[in-house]
Amino acid sequence: MRLVLAVPGDLSAPTGGYAYARQLLAHLPAQGVAVTHLPLPGGFPDPAPDDLARTAGLLAAVPAEAALLIDGLAYGALPPAVIGAAGCPVAALVHHPLGYETGLSPERTAVLVAGERAALALASRVVATSRYTARLLAAEFGVAPARIAIAEPGTPPAARVTPRPGPHARLLAVGTVTPRKGYAILVRALAMLADLDWSLTVAGSLDRAPDCAASLRDLIAASALESRITLAGPVTPDALDRLYAGADVAVSASLFEGYGMALTEALARGLPLVATLGGAAAETVPPGTGIAVPPGNAPALAAGLRALIADPARRAEAAAASWAAGQRLPDWPDTAAAVAAALRTPS
Structure with a gap:
């Protein structure tokens, strides 16, 4: 053919x-x-x-x-x-x-x-x-x-990420910075969690929607989160593997997904998820692999993040379910x- x-x-x-x-x-x-x-x-x-x-x-x-x-x-x-x-x-x-x-x-x-x-x-x-x-x-x-x-x-097989007890929780969000990915909602949610010990890396192009990326930088600065949030831009596959290996929780605030490849990449590594369920993401993320929240709702996203950041045992339980789901992809x-x-x- x-x-x-x-x-x-x-x-x-x-x-x-x-x-x-x-x-x-x-x-x-x-x-x-x-x-x-x-x-x-x-x-x-x-x-x-x-x-x-x-x-x-x-x-x-x-x-x-x-x-x-x-x-x-x-x-x-x-x-x-x-x-x-x-x-x-x-x-x-x-x-x-x-x-x-x-x-x-x-x-x-x-x-x-x-x-x-x-x-x-x-x-x-x-x-x-x-x-x-x-x-x-x-x-x-x-x-x-x-x-x-x-x-x-x-979703290629990947090495399992061993859950860490904390107290610091390293969050990872993967995807191009565009309005659909909901990064502004994620920053607003994280601004409600200043009392917790966390950091966030965003791995994704900043050039697809430059105005969105500029607004996101401004929001991070206005929220006094520059020291805790890193906009890494596009990264190589090897660098992305290292980011996954160093993460404790994978986060997605997307308003709509046609599938959600970053979600399955996290599952393949056994990372617990805090994910909004816009579009196909509701089916891509199996129950038990973390916490699902409605899209566009910063307080709900903050509550989901707080539940996993503050509870290493719950993270480990979700990580086990995530790894099991990832082996079926x-x-x-x-x-x-x-x-x-x-x-x-x-x-």
């Missing part, structure tokens, strides 16, 4: 979506799929007219005998005419709908949702990265369930096998 994987922007970018694409390129050949990467313009999901014209030309050049899978960061923003320019059937890879990004105006949300609904109607196959996203696409975007396949992100070869099977199966 010959597959062209079309991805917009910089494939090396340190986000979950780009990591997913890189892993498909690495693991699909073992599934009998000859896959090549087709770079698309980096303007998506807000493409300029020139971006759309270039994309139409690139899609038209894909050989008719190949399968074409387009990453959702671009696919959901493609007009029907651009999709129709492809000379072969087009499948969509959807991590989460574009219109579900936090901070959009109601008008922009409506435009994105309507555009993605029209685009998905033209897809020969839709690959969703979680069961939640699959249900959402069927219920809200009119995609027939028979056309949807699920290929959850892989799929790895990237499983993800590639699911994608290959989906593209080989007629819709």
Whole structure:
């Protein structure tokens, strides 16, 4: 089978979506799929007219005998005419709908949702990265369930983190600094815990939403937490492994997740979690692995953090459940096998 994987922007970018694409390129050949990467313009999901014209030309050049899978960061923003320019059937890879990004105006949300609904109607196959996203696409975007396949992100096995008794609790949050990730809510929650002994490292790009990152720095300073919160920016895989190994609690304040790869990376290491349950995160985080709180609620997040920071025994109990759950996660070869099977199966 010959597959062209079309991805917009910089494939090396340190986000979950780009990591997913890189892993498909690495693991699909073992599934009998000859896959090549087709770079698309980096303007998506807000493409300029020139971006759309270039994309139409690139899609038209894909050989008719190949399968074409387009990453959702671009696919959901493609007009029907651009999709129709492809000379072969087009499948969509959807991590989460574009219109579900936090901070959009109601008008922009409506435009994105309507555009993605029209685009998905033209897809020969839709690959969703979680069961939640699959249900959402069927219920809200009119995609027939028979056309949807699920290929959850892989989580490679990792060394177990041994619980430490404290008293200092090292918190780790992983993910690009954008409004959807809820870091401002996390800082407000931590400001309520000045009496406890903790520190936080945020590992994630600060360039995706510069205004959000600047506001976060200002909030940290206004909360007098500069000595306790480190914005590490993007880190290498080795550095991220070291951060996980040195953490006591993994934290996510995200308002919405299409899956939550940082959550499963924490589970794979046996880290207890304090996580908001926006979107698919409610299904990604198993019961007993920590404390779940509603998204957007700083006092609830503070209460969850206090419960684990102040109670090393409870942390250890949650860590044991986290490790057990992490051993049941799929790895990237499983993800590639699911994608290959989906593209080989007629819709």
